[in-house]
Amino acid sequence: MKSLFLTGFMGSGKTTIGKQLAEKLSLPVIDTDEFIENQLNKTIREIFETEGEKKFREYEKHFLKLVPTENTIVTTGGGIILAEENRAWMREKGYVIYLHCEPDEIIRRLKDDQTRPLLDGDKENNIRTIFSQRLPLYNEADLKIDTMNKNPDEIVEEIEQLIKTLE
Numbered sequence: 001m002k003s004l005f006l007t008g009f010m011g012s013g014k015t016t017i018g019k020q021l022a023e024k025l026s027l028p029v030i031d032t033d034e035f036i037e038n039q040l041n042k043t044i045r046e047i048f049e050t051e052g053e054k055k056f057r058e059y060e061k062h063f064l065k066l067v068p069t070e071n072t073i074v075t076t077g078g079g080i081i082l083a084e085e086n087r088a089w090m091r092e093k094g095y096v097i098y099l100h101c102e103p104d105e106i107i108r109r110l111k112d113d114q115t116r117p118l119l120d121g122d123k124e125n126n127i128r129t130i131f132s133q134r135l136p137l138y139n140e141a142d143l144k145i146d147t148m149n150k151n152p153d154e155i156v157e158e159i160e161q162l163i164k165t166l167e
């Protein structure tokens with residue numbers, strides 16, 4: 001099977017759901033942010049602070065290409081879809097699954113989070129603004145899952161059912 005690329009806004013649950021899905025399907029999982037952090041030996045926040053977002057996007061583009069394109073669950077950073085090149089790559093090499101979550105719920109989930117530099121400052125306003133800018137890009141996915149009012153187990157189950165339609 002082609003790899004599955006989970007996309008969605010910060011806090012939509014990509015990293016959490018991807019780990020559970022991989023375990024259930026007995027497949028390896030790679031999180032692009034964790035991959036970048038391990039390769040550079042720096043946190044995402046440190047990369048943003050010392051090298052800037054533009055450089056981070058270059059790393060993201062570079063490391064995306066190194067991820068296996070078969071039989072792997074790939075959980076991406078929320079901004080991976082900003083580059084047309086990344087969207088085209090993921091759709092060509094795998095299946096793109098968008099985890100949808102409304103801004104109000106993202107705000108609740110990330111209330112105490114300090115690891116996402118793009119949300120520094122007026123977090124609520126930043127979430128709403130960035131969300132509306134990106135929504136059309138997330139919607140280019142092959143499949144969309146609504147994560148609202150569902151726990152991770154339910155979402156994993158839903159993805160399992162949906163991917164059966166892909167094969």
Ligand SMILES: Nc1ncnc2c1ncn2[C@@H]1O[C@H](COP(=O)(O)OP(=O)(O)O)[C@@H](O)[C@H]1O
Binds near residue numbers: 150152
């Ligand atoms: N379906 C869900 N319902 C409630 N909380 C969730 C759900 N999925 C993820 N979370 C929580 O939201 C936060 C962000 O999840 P995470 O997997 O890091 O998202 P992402 O990788 O998309 O940014 C975590 O605290 C996680 O436990």
Ligand SMILES: O=C(O)C1=C[C@@H](OP(=O)(O)O)[C@@H](O)[C@H](O)C1
Binds near residue numbers: 077
């Ligand atoms: O949406 C974004 O631009 C980002 C999302 C983050 O990943 P998560 O979506 O896992 O939070 C991380 O890649 C970085 O902070 C930038």
Ligand SMILES: [Mg+2]
Binds near residue numbers: 014015033076
């Ligand atoms: Mg994540």
